Amino acid sequence: xxxxxxxxxxxxxxxxxxxxxxxxNDVANAMGTSVGSKALTIKQAVIxxxxxxxxxxxxxxxxxxxxxRKGIVDPHLLGNSPDLLIYGMLAAxxxxxxxxxxxxxxxxxxxxxxxxxxxxxxFAAVGIGMDAVKWGKVVDIVLSWVITPMLAGTLSxxxxxxxxxxILNTDRPxxxxxxxxxxxxxxxxxxxxxxxxxxGLKHIGLQTSTGENYFIAxxxxxxxxxxxxxxxxxxxxxxxxxxxxxxxxVEKVFGVLMVITASAMAFAxxxNDVANAxxxxxxxxxxxxxxxxxxQESVMPPWVLILGxxxxxLGLATYGHRVIATIGSRITELTPxxxxxANLAAASTVVLASGFGLPISTTQTLVGAVLGVGFARGIAAxxxxxxxxxxxxxxxxxxxxxxxxxxxxxxxKGIGFVSIS
Amino acid sequence: xxxxxxxxxxPSPISPLQAHMAKVQSCIEELxxxxxxxxxxxxxxxxxSHQAISTLEKEADKLKKELRIRLPSGLxxxxxxxxxxxxxxxxxxxxxxxxxISGTVVGRQIKLPDPIDSSFVQFVSRSxxxxxxxxxxxxxLDELVETGFRGxxxxxxxKMLTELDRIESDTDHIEAEIRMxxxxxxxxxxxxxxxxxxxxxxxxxxxxxxxQRVGSRLQLMLAR
Numbered sequence: 001x002x003x004x005x006x007x008x009x010x011x012x013x014x015x016x017x018x019x020x021x022x023x024x025n026d027v028a029n030a031m032g033t034s035v036g037s038k039a040l041t042i043k044q045a046v047i048x049x050x051x052x053x054x055x056x057x058x059x060x061x062x063x064x065x066x067x068x069r070k071g072i073v074d075p076h077l078l079g080n081s082p083d084l085l086i087y088g089m090l091a092a093x094x095x096x097x098x099x100x101x102x103x104x105x106x107x108x109x110x111x112x113x114x115x116x117x118x119x120x121x122x123f124a125a126v127g128i129g130m131d132a133v134k135w136g137k138v139v140d141i142v143l144s145w146v147i148t149p150m151l152a153g154t155l156s157x158x159x160x161x162x163x164x165x166x167i168l169n170t171d172r173p174x175x176x177x178x179x180x181x182x183x184x185x186x187x188x189x190x191x192x193x194x195x196x197x198x199x200g201l202k203h204i205g206l207q208t209s210t211g212e213n214y215f216i217a218x219x220x221x222x223x224x225x226x227x228x229x230x231x232x233x234x235x236x237x238x239x240x241x242x243x244x245x246x247x248x249x250v251e252k253v254f255g256v257l258m259v260i261t262a263s264a265m266a267f268a269x270x271x272n273d274v275a276n277a278x279x280x281x282x283x284x285x286x287x288x289x290x291x292x293x294x295x296q297e298s299v300m301p302p303w304v305l306i307l308g309x310x311x312x313x314l315g316l317a318t319y320g321h322r323v324i325a326t327i328g329s330r331i332t333e334l335t336p337x338x339x340x341x342a343n344l345a346a347a348s349t350v351v352l353a354s355g356f357g358l359p360i361s362t363t364q365t366l367v368g369a370v371l372g373v374g375f376a377r378g379i380a381a382x383x384x385x386x387x388x389x390x391x392x393x394x395x396x397x398x399x400x401x402x403x404x405x406x407x408x409x410x411x412x413k414g415i416g417f418v419s420i421s
Numbered sequence: 422x423x424x425x426x427x428x429x430x431x432p433s434p435i436s437p438l439q440a441h442m443a444k445v446q447s448c449i450e451e452l453x454x455x456x457x458x459x460x461x462x463x464x465x466x467x468x469x470s471h472q473a474i475s476t477l478e479k480e481a482d483k484l485k486k487e488l489r490i491r492l493p494s495g496l497x498x499x500x501x502x503x504x505x506x507x508x509x510x511x512x513x514x515x516x517x518x519x520x521x522i523s524g525t526v527v528g529r530q531i532k533l534p535d536p537i538d539s540s541f542v543q544f545v546s547r548s549x550x551x552x553x554x555x556x557x558x559x560x561x562l563d564e565l566v567e568t569g570f571r572g573x574x575x576x577x578x579x580k581m582l583t584e585l586d587r588i589e590s591d592t593d594h595i596e597a598e599i600r601m602x603x604x605x606x607x608x609x610x611x612x613x614x615x616x617x618x619x620x621x622x623x624x625x626x627x628x629x630x631x632x633q634r635v636g637s638r639l640q641l642m643l644a645r
Contacts, residue, residue, distance in 0.1 A: 028426070029426045033636050076498070107425070142549070168568045168569070169571050169572025169573055170572070245564070246564050266622050326427070330427035331427050333428065333430045337567070362478035367426070370429060377501065377570045377571075377645070378566065378569045379570045380499065381496050381497070382429055382431055382497040383428060383496060384495045384496065384497045386425070387429050387497075390425065400536060
């Protein structure tokens with residue numbers, strides 16, 4: 001295969017840049033609340049987010065990456081022309097990247113996931129043929145975009161109601177916050193560990209049975225519970241702080257819990273969104289590695305996920321800290337108790353979707369979770385117009401990503417730099 | 422690149438509403454030194470107090486307009502938007518009423534006759550208590566949002582509103598006594614002056630009514 005190195009360099013550069021963009025921008029949603037409520041400094045937030053985004057991408061990012069890589073386009077139709085897949089995936093990456101750049105310049109709320117999925121469907125349907133798209137899977141994905149925010153909203157509503165019942169609406173909210181917080185931290189650790197284990201960690205050489213999965217998840221849950229308990233116990237009640245606002249000390253306890261669920265959210269985000277950057281990379285690498293065979297039986301190389309994880313960290317370190325700071329100062333309405341409920345609900349939903357290999361919008365899921373708290377009358381004011389435009393953004397983003405990808409696809413095909421010998 | 426997540430949070434109307442009530446409260450509190458000066462016959466201090474009331478009323482009006490502008494439709498609030506705007510209107514009418522009262526007294530250079538002057542200060546200060554109690558309840562709004570308008574916090578606010586009702590009924594009793602005392606002496610006074618005295622008594626009595634209405638609008642906000 002000629003030009004193999006050029007193709008690889010090209011696709012990894014595009015993919016890395018995309019991962020950088022994800023790290024620069026989207027990570028802030030998970031960490032912003034912790035910084036805004038002063039539970040973490042910006043530096044701490046960047047470090048915590050970096051660790052959990054990377055582990056999420058590396059340990060749990062495989063399933064969604066494989067969906068982007070070969071779940072949307074049917075490789076069987078491309079048996080004789082692997083070059084089309086390479087042009088297409090390059091075009092999809094470029095299209096999604098440019099569309100995101102345009103949209104964010106104009107202040108439009110668009111999601112990386114919608115852009116890349118739209119771009120892949122676009123080049124496959126028009127460039128190769130309508131049959132090349134696995135429409136059944138596409139329907140699943142689009143349905144998941146509707147279901148996941150609703151699921152996260154329902155979960156956060158229930159979590160917030162339980163917080164009201166157990167902690168906020170009791171006579172001694174501070175003591176009850178300390179007493180019941182281990183249940184929540186255990187749940188956060190347990191759910192995320194369990195879903196990650198069930199998805200399989202074969203690529204790091206870990207093969208576990210169902211029983212072992214439950215045992216390890218239990219262990220992770222208990223460890224996180226103890227860690228949380230240690231920090232929660234260290235909080236001393238400060239009578240002066242409660243004079244103006246009677247729940248100031250309770251919120252300090254939730255500050256600890258929120259850092260834990262924000263870490264979970266960073267993990268979940270890494271597990272779902274890394275695929276947007278490295279899914280196409282994995283597809284191209286697969287073709288190149290097998291010397292031009294499109295039907296890839298080979299396992300995806302783990303370095304692709306690492307590439308994505310490193311890209312996200314770099315984006316976070318070079319630019320993301322600024323976005324975290326801005327978000328943190330703007331979403332003070334999301335106090336720790338609310339941020340905690342929303343993050344726990346969103347993280348669980350996203351990790352679950354990642355387990356099913358569904359590329360979803362993590363931001364929309366988080367917005368759904370915040371709305372759930374709003375429905376429990378827990379937030380002073382939410383902007384319905386902005387929420388509506390966020391939820392409807394994919395209606396524009398899918399065709400936009402598709403059209404751009406089609407244009408780039410035909411340009412690449414016209415240049416014809418891939419030749420199979 | 423821009424991030425749009427923070428855009429989903431609208432401006433909270435709660436602290437502006439509380440700031441407005443605080444302004445209204447400092448406006449109506451000024452009625453106490455005002456009537457003390459009137460009773461003493463110190464017309465200069467009374468005029469100065471009236472000026473202060475008028476300025477505070479204007480400032481409250483400004484805060485009211487600002488909050489209305491901050492509340493476009495399309496905000497998802499934990500209470501109905503119209504209930505909140507009703508509370509705001511009621512709060513503002515307390516300050517308006519205070520200005521009316523001091524304005525009438527200053528404009529007509531009214532002197533309170535001997536038998537009613539001491540109970541009148543009591544009347545005013547109890548009315549100020551009523552509005553202070555309404556303010557205490559309004560100040561619980563952030564705690565109400567924190568608890569999601571449920572449980573003990575709701576009971577606490579309801580208790581405050583019961584206390585507000587009690588204070589309002591106190592003012593009714595004092596008002597009745599003052600009317601009775603004035604009735605006894607009214608034939609010895611200038612009839613026009615008597616008409617305006619009754620008007621001032623009416624308006625002062627309405628202060629506590631308005632405070633109570635702030636409370637009942639707040640109660641509507643609690644129940645959705």
